[in-house]
Amino acid sequence: MIAPLRSKKIIVTRENAGGKIFSKKISQYGGIPIEVPLLRIDCDDRDENRRIMKQLDHFDWFIFTSANGVEYFFKLANKHQISHEILNAKNIAVVGEKTNQKLKKYGYSADFVPTVYDANTLSKEFLAKFQNPGEILLIRGNLSRDVLPSELKKANLSFTSLYVYKTTINFKSKNLLNEILQREFDFITFTSPSTIDAYFELSGYLVDKPCVCIGTTTENKAREKGFSTILTPKVFTVDAMIDIIIDYINKKEHI
Template identity: 25%
Template sequence: MKRTPRKPLQGLKIVVTRPRDQAAEMIAQLEKLGAEAVSIPAIRIRPIRPNPELDRAMSKLDKYLYLVFTSRNGVEIFFEELKQKGRDRRALRHLKVACIGPATAQALKLQGVKCGIQPRSFVAEALLAAFPRDLKGQRVLLPRAKEAREVLPAGLRGRGAKVDVIPVYESVPMRPAPRVPQDTDIVIFTSGSTVINFIGKVKIPKKTRIAVIGPITKAEVEKRGRKADIVAEKFTAQGLVNAIKKYIAATGAVAGNPGGKRA
């Protein structure tokens, strides 16, 4: 009788800390590879409402040349507010739209908007490099998270742009603080905000490996005294799943077995 081939992540318990409404696709990918994927959200996304700053920006969209999105959340909340004002994508026809990452580009596509400036690397530094060197007097609208790095707006202002940074959502810690099962093999972090609201507030077993979506998230993990064992080469959810698969194939390592090897 033929034995069923062992799946690449079979026997692993992997905790996904993304907000619950954004975790389904990653969980499905992990389960397809044989893992037991557990959703333990570190945060939930809360739109900032009322938002008079955003109201003012939307009343003068014709004054901007660039519209910049750094996350799917920013896209969804921006267009929801635009719709509430009885407007749609046609109000953005004159704008050059820039974004970070395929998930953000896809969220824009669902709104009927093409991301015209999209770097191959999914970090603020790469997006900044994609802009013209001289932006003197040009206005940029950047709707984003309340908690975010200043690399992009500072860099654009350094090139002469007038940048309006509008916080449109915030990451709120889950209450009560979640618990990580002791037999967890890997905990996944997909953003700096998930790290900030998880490590130090939630006990992660020392033997548990940590997987992160990219260098910014890795830095947040290390800042808190833990090691990022697995770092995605491509900074996407699929890239992170692939990195976990590659790590396990190379090491066979899991937390729950003696010697850290799969049985």
Template identity: 25%
Template structure:
């Protein structure tokens, strides 16, 4: 029996772990990033760093935020004294590697999950810094402000259209020829850009529905797949390892 071939669409610099998990579970990983991330030192990030002493909380929503701060302001994390909230295990572990203590991480790894925790703890009247990508959903800062907090938004990195479109086009060709068993998406933009490169959106949706198993990391990404009428599954816990475990368990059931 040949190895299941799993397509990974997440950014190249964040795909290594996903590829390793696929291989560990007995599959073959095909990397075709539909999203690239670029750290940027924007005026809004400079402002956030300048106001470090004003912060009661800072929120890291992805590892790339930490990478960006380390690149442009290597002393910032070393001298950070406010409370820290993170979304996701990977972000939390990277923060701890920097010597930071994570004060809050929601059980549900989404902006909505974090908002619920802030509501439950009645966190209000605080100054909260959120360095992230400008293309992120507005729900987190909006809801925190509704709770009576001041939010300092800062663009720490850009979410870019994939630089290697040929790799994605090659992936689509492989899907069309039945050479891919499953595809994974880890953010709404990985889905949107995939369909953008594929051009014929109806045809792409048909290929995904007919030719393979589509697995995403959680409900936020699932909404975009639903928009394109793509059948999909996602794990109860929104992490890459859980997503991959669900993927291989589902493939095993299909074989039987």
């Protein structure tokens, strides 16, 4: 039986931890992952965070905008000896199911998940359902989009941003990226607009291979940068990215 990905070579630009998970899935479907982590993610332990972490009782809602936000929130909580039990009395919203799955690993489950896994839908549906949510803590990264803060401001809601991780360009991957781009490959994948920005910072040129984006925000960035063949799944997950690659391969082979 022919494996669904048919030994296609797929560049994975996600940061190391997330990239390895993505690569494993690609291998399981018969593809050949090529890991080139274009970003690095580190815990953000700025002084302001320590102050906010000591005042978690003040908030009614915690909103996690990514799975990384969940992971690094708990890393900070552990570092500063903040009890995980603090979340038991809170309402929790997450941007999507992957973020909720990460939350469940720590023993919690979201009270609110939007129907489409992006910040635009989260802000629209959350504000429609909860007109008076009380004090909100946005748990995010330094490169998170301003959609949620902007919409919360428009609604005159009180919120605080807690930046638990910082994303930076992984300059150590520059030589590897440019070497890989000279070889034969079939697809390049991007799981955030930041990975696309990092790609052009490190390589500086466009490739004519299909570009697979995790969601519409990343797709818009890819279009802005000039990619012509862009594949974006309707569900914004890594698994759905693999599904759309398989669909593309099948359609190409039946032309």
